Amino acid sequence: MQTLSNNELNEANIDWPVNMRRAIELACNVITATPNPRVGCVLVKDGVVIGEGWHAAAGEDHAEVMALNNAGERTHGATALVSLEPCSHTGRTGPCTDALLEAGVAEVVIAGIDPDPKVSGKGVATLEKAGIPVFHLVDLEATARAINSGYIKRQQLGLPYVCCKLAMSLDGRTALANGESKWISSAAARADVQKQRARSSAIVTGIGTVLADDPSLNLRPDELDLDTDSRAHNKISLARQPLRVVLDSQLRTPVASRIIAADGDVIIYTAKGGRKDQTFPDNVEVVKAANAAASVSLLSVLESLASKFACNEVLVEAGSILSSAFIQSGLVDELLVYIAPRLLGSDAKASFELTGLQSLADSIDFEIKDLGKVGKDIRVSLVPVSPADK
Ligand SMILES: NC(=O)c1ccc[n+]([C@@H]2O[C@H](COP(=O)([O-])OP(=O)(O)OC[C@H]3O[C@@H](n4cnc5c(N)ncnc54)[C@H](OP(=O)(O)O)[C@@H]3O)[C@@H](O)[C@H]2O)c1
The missing domain is CATH 3.40.430.10 (Dihydrofolate Reductase, subunit A)
Structure with a gap:
């Protein structure tokens, strides 16, 4: 996983902070998802937001799945910006890493690693093993952590x-x-x-x-x-x-x-x-x-x-x-x-x-x-x- 500061971004990814802020804003839509964290996700393709999602409550779709459903057929080659590392295990719903891989996203950007030992680093490892690059947008980590x-x-x-x-x-x-x-x-x-x-x-x-x-x-x-x-x-x-x-x-x-x-x-x-x-x-x-x-x-x-x-x-x-x-x-x-x-x-x-x-x-x-x-x-x-x- 590559860690990037906002000042290291280039023309191709200059919009990441704006889109990650939007993912965090979507996570803030959630009053509580107890015992789960508040998470938001934005899918972007060719500079256009094609899907948005958030995890509304335990047992409901995770943010990534809601955003993928929202984007429909357009997900192939998209960038997924998620306020927290995608999960790679089956809980009450399936692994988000599977959903992202099946949808054919090209890259995943996260604002932080999930501290849950069941997930921590494993979501990133699963995506990278499947050939999907993962980036950690470090400047937004503190904002993303504050909501959880x-x-x-x-x-x-x-x-x-x-x-x-x-x-x-x-x-x-x-x-x-x-x-x-x-x-x-x-x-x-x-x-x-x-x-x-x-x-x-x-x-x-x-x-x-x-x-x-x-x-x-x-x-x-x-x-x-x-x-x-x-x-x-x-x-x-x-x-x-x-x-x-x-x-x-x-x-x-x-x-x-x-x-x-x-x-x-x-x-x-x-x-x-x-x-x-x-x-x-x-x-x-x-x-x-x-x-x-x-x-x-x-x-x-x-x-x-x-x-x-x-x-x-x-x-x-x-x-x-x-x-x-x-x-x-x-x-x-x-x-x-x-x-x-x-x-x-x-x-x-x-x-x-x-x-x-x-x-x-x-x-x-x-x-x-x-x-x-x-x-x-x-x-x-x-x-x-x-x-x-x-
Ligand atoms: N203004 C507000 O925001 C607000 C909010 C709530 C209540 N109140 C008012 O507060 C008043 C009641 O206050 P209170 O101070 O008597 O009651 P409290 O703080 O609600 O409860 C105190 C009791 O909790 C028990 N307790 C259990 N473990 C404890 C521990 N480790 N440390 C301390 N206490 C522990 C103790 O009884 P045991 O030893 O029997 O377990 C203790 O007497 C009422 O008049 C109520 O209207 C005001």
Whole structure:
């Protein structure tokens, strides 16, 4: 495989970056293909785009196959630009390398190697063995990787990408002293949270929130602010429910709670075995998460979500205790905060319960990745700064 930078391109392939950007844009059409990555593909022949595709959901055609079908009879001699290395194994669908070879494409350009050991390098090797040159357009690799942070992290580290969402008041309060927190943020912010749920393989909460709010934590596609095209592209993934996960060391989750009654599967991670008198319905699985202390081990929960349930992206929607525990354990990749322009007063519950911070040097620092307004609220996305970079 030849690695090429944009400045090494010549007249014959000068359009590759534009077409690869389009392939990445097509991959971004996909809200989630969990447990698979988001992938887009563009087929070009004689300087003209003849086919476009993306992988809409697990079990559906892969991006290359959709683009080949879209191009019809014209694929012989075409260039295929794919945002991720084509697969060479049979999963729920056949190998994309076979489809590309049968269609007679002349060359394949990728933005990155698939980190899945079942694919990694093997897709490229299969194509090259069949005499099809493969090029790695390296300048677009970071852009292509950014849309699959969860998939890449799961394949490389055995952990999902963790986004911790919090809604808070201007004075940093997450709920009134009596536990009431519905609704601190606006309807527009809640619709935005629905978008985050739609992207996620699992929604994680704590038993404190289940007992205080009895939330469903489900995906409600009607509340999503999506255009008609996006709804059509994501029909299958919007019909799915993300896994709902409760961290509940003593197994106190009420059998009659909304999270259990709503459609979809629920995993309850427990620590010590908890109550023995609970009989849950079939959509609930109780899993013991290895722990040294009394609480559920957050690391083993994440390892289990990645290995046992193939979760790429996880959204933590919990109260201050569990959210803070995730942050303090260094397990959060992104903090997503909705700040409502209202004051709840110092009797209300603080958004974070972080202990042991003695000096400014102990502060947990973040870098703002994105900042904007949603409805009448502020939406800020932050990434942790490692202590070494403070
Ligand atoms: N504003 C928001 O965005 C938002 C979102 C959700 C909830 N809330 C509000 O938050 C309040 C509930 O918050 P909360 O802090 O009491 O509950 P929580 O953070 O949802 O859950 C905390 C509980 O999780 C369990 N847990 C299991 N493993 C843990 C671990 N490793 N580390 C820490 N906790 C672990 C613990 O109970 P066990 O020891 O029994 O397992 C712990 O008490 C409610 O008033 C709710 O309305 C606000």
